[in-house]
Amino acid sequence: xxxxxxxxxxxxxxxxxxxxxxxxxxxxxxxxxxxxxxxxxxxxxxxxxxxxxxxxxxxxxxxxxxxxxxxxxxxxxxxxxxxxxxxxxxxxxxxxxxxxxxxxxxxxxxxxxxxxxxxxxxxxxxxxxxxxxxxxxxxxxxxxxxxxxxxxxxxxxxxxxxxxxxxxxxxxxxxxxxxxxxxxxxxxxxxxxxxxxxxxxxxxxxxxxxxxxxxxxxxxxxxxxx
Amino acid sequence: xxxxxxxxxxxxxxxxxxxxxxxxxxxxxxxxxxxxxxxxxxxxxxxxxxxxxxxxxxxxxxxxxxxxxxxxxxxxxxxxxxxxxxxxxxxxxxxxxxxxxxxxxxxxxxxxxxxxxxxxxxxxxxxxxxxxxxxxxxxxxxxxxxxxxxxxxxxxxxxxxxxxxxxxxxxxxxxxxxxxxxxxxxxxxxxxxxxxxxxxxxxxxxxxxxxxxxxxxxxxxxxxxxxxxxxxxxxxxxxxxxxxxxxxxxxxxxxxxxxxxxxxxxxxxxxxxxxxxxxxxxxxxxxxxxxxxxxxxxxxxxxxxxxxxxxxxxxxxxxxxxxxxxxxxxxxxxxxxxxxxxxxxxxxxxxxxxxxxxxxxxxxxxxxxxxxxxxxxxxxxxxxxxxxxxxxxxxxxxxxx
Numbered sequence: 036x037x038x039x040x041x042x043x044x045x046x047x048x049x050x051x052x053x054x055x056x057x058x059x060x061x062x063x064x065x066x067x068x069x070x071x072x073x074x075x076x077x078x079x080x081x082x083x084x085x086x087x088x089x090x091x092x093x094x095x096x097x098x099x100x101x102x103x104x105x106x107x108x109x110x111x112x113x114x115x116x117x118x119x120x121x122x123x124x125x126x127x128x129x130x131x132x133x134x135x136x137x138x139x140x141x142x143x144x145x146x147x148x149x150x151x152x153x154x155x156x157x158x159x160x161x162x163x164x165x166x167x168x169x170x171x172x173x174x175x176x177x178x179x180x181x182x183x184x185x186x187x188x189x190x191x192x193x194x195x196x197x198x199x200x201x202x203x204x205x206x207x208x209x210x211x212x213x214x215x216x217x218x219x220x221x222x223x224x225x226x227x228x229x230x231x232x233x234x235x236x237x238x239x240x241x242x243x244x245x246x247x248x249x250x251x252x253x254x255x256x257x258x259x260x261x
Numbered sequence: 262x263x264x265x266x267x268x269x270x271x272x273x274x275x276x277x278x279x280x281x282x283x284x285x286x287x288x289x290x291x292x293x294x295x296x297x298x299x300x301x302x303x304x305x306x307x308x309x310x311x312x313x314x315x316x317x318x319x320x321x322x323x324x325x326x327x328x329x330x331x332x333x334x335x336x337x338x339x340x341x342x343x344x345x346x347x348x349x350x351x352x353x354x355x356x357x358x359x360x361x362x363x364x365x366x367x368x369x370x371x372x373x374x375x376x377x378x379x380x381x382x383x384x385x386x387x388x389x390x391x392x393x394x395x396x397x398x399x400x401x402x403x404x405x406x407x408x409x410x411x412x413x414x415x416x417x418x419x420x421x422x423x424x425x426x427x428x429x430x431x432x433x434x435x436x437x438x439x440x441x442x443x444x445x446x447x448x449x450x451x452x453x454x455x456x457x458x459x460x461x462x463x464x465x466x467x468x469x470x471x472x473x474x475x476x477x478x479x480x481x482x483x484x485x486x487x488x489x490x491x492x493x494x495x496x497x498x499x500x501x502x503x504x505x506x507x508x509x510x511x512x513x514x515x516x517x518x519x520x521x522x523x524x525x526x527x528x529x530x531x532x533x534x535x536x537x538x539x540x541x542x543x544x545x546x547x548x549x550x551x552x553x554x555x556x557x558x559x560x561x562x563x564x565x566x567x568x569x570x571x572x573x574x575x576x577x578x579x580x581x582x583x584x585x586x587x588x589x590x591x592x593x594x595x596x597x598x599x600x601x602x603x604x605x606x607x608x609x610x611x612x613x614x615x616x617x618x619x620x621x622x623x624x625x626x627x628x629x630x631x632x633x634x635x636x637x638x639x640x641x642x643x644x645x646x647x648x649x650x651x652x653x654x655x656x657x658x659x660x661x662x
Binding site: 083084087090092093112113116117119120121123125127129131133135136144145147148149152153204 | 266270274277280281568569571572573574575576577578579580582654655656659660
């Protein structure tokens with residue numbers, strides 16, 4: 036099975052007033068096509084840092100990352116931007132929606148830095164909203180939506196450009212049980228029906244049943260759970 | 262992506278950014294608009310003063326100085342002999358004189374200014390002859406009863422070449438019409454010997470009928486002498502030499518006042534300096550205040566929009582695109598404020614024009630410089646917050662919410 040992203044002996048440290056803080060050490064991970072991977076672990080274990088590296092929001096201090104068969108250790112800023120534009124979808128715990136804009140405009144914002152024609156972008160945004168069951172709310176301002184609906188708008192925004200990898204950082208952290216289940220069913224549908232690879236960080240062990248693989252992160256080290 | 266589509270996206274981003282911080286942007290807008298209005302007003306007023314200075318010099322004549330006799334009971338005053346003496350001492354200069362008197366006009370209660378002069382006056386004062394000719398040397402030599410009238414007089418009384426006009430019961434034939442100017446001098450200087458008025462008639466000073474009731478001394482007197490310095494000599498250099506000659510004790514020229522282009526515009530030049538410093542300081546202070554307000558606005562703007570910055574970076578925006586967004590917002594607000602302030606500054610001057618001692622002049626510089634200065638301030642004062650925004654790590658930005 037081909038890998039969407041591979042991490043080989045990746046380490047990440049940050050400078051702090053008290054010295055160097057080792058956040059990730061010797062992490063190796065392969066995310067294959069169709070993988071739905073969950074990463075769990077205590078706070079401060081390095082889960083979000085790992086996600087940021089996989090989303091090309093940050094660079095590793097050690098090791099190498101291969102994306103879609105291409106080594107990224109020597110990549111420059113514009114190459115990172117290009118991967119984020121076209122191949123990475125991101126879902127955040129607190130949605131990160133633009134409150135003044137409508138549901139459709141928020142999804143369309145995914146195309147802000149992607150070359151596109153307006154008609155095609157609208158069509159794909161509406162399709163993404165339909166997949167999330169939100170097509171009827173397209174013109175509603177997002178501030179009037181419930182938390183669960185907002186998160187589904189965020190997921191629709193993430194998948195509107197048909198990314199190769201969806202990275203989700205505690206996507207159900209702010210949702211009630213019912214909304215969390217709905218959101219996870221959306222993720223599962225994207226994974227099985229569209230073949231989208233998903234890498235998700237969560238504290239909620241009950242969501243693991245949606246995932247195909249489970250990793251735990253402890254003190255910067257990653258290991259696959261049985 | 263087409264340029265039009267890209268422009269629409271940028272404009273949309275700008276509108277969203279400004280709408281989300283409307284109060285702060287409004288504050289910045291007002292400060293920069295006031296600065297721009299002050300600057301626009303300053304430039305138009307200074308341009309008006311400069312135009313007035315240029316008009317004054319033009320109306321006096323290029324490189325021309327005037328010597329004006331002041332009333333005195335103990336001295337003789339200016340006479341034709343002084344004109345002759347000046348011509349002899351300064352052969353390269355053009356020297357002319359005039360003597361003014363009033364004469365009633367037949368059939369009306371209006372008075373005409375009768376200017377007794379020679380053929381050199383129009384050349385020295387650089388007046389344009391609009392019809393016919395000015396007085397000629399032979400007219401002076403043969404004391405011909407010819408008259409040259411002003412354009413205004415020609416229009417008001419419908420006089421033209423060939424008409425005969427009566428001055429002191431003596432007929433004079435109109436041989437020319439001249440544009441003698443004088444509006445700027447009239448407003449600024451107020452001395453009729455320089456301005457002559459709109460209803461002036463120029464006649465040869467040698468016509469004896471003009472002086473039939475005068476004493477010999479009165480017949481010799483002149484009110485003003487004009488000297489046009491040669492191109493190679495400035496009036497400022499010529500002035501002390503002429504003064505030296507004229508004020509010799511044996512000349513008996515009495516009290517004289519001296520008018521040169523420099524002395525004529527001295528008051529205006531001082532006014533220009535004063536206004537430049539005072540209004541200029543206000544404009545600069547307002548613009549700096551506006552710029553610093555804009556900077557604090559942009560800093561707060563960046564702080565409040567950290568999540569949006571993170572989201573944009575997560576969606577693929579480069580550092581330059583993030584910095585460009587904030588610089589463009591700075592430019593947009595200063596451009597709008599600069600344009601509004603410039604319009605307002607011109608508008609206020611236009612409305613208050615009749616209360617101003619000197620007319621203001623709208624120039625390309627007054628219309629564009631305040632806007633350009635505002636935009637430059639926009640770039641300068643938003644650059645630092647914009648580069649701070651660009652340096653925010655996307656991962657940290659997304660976590661900050």
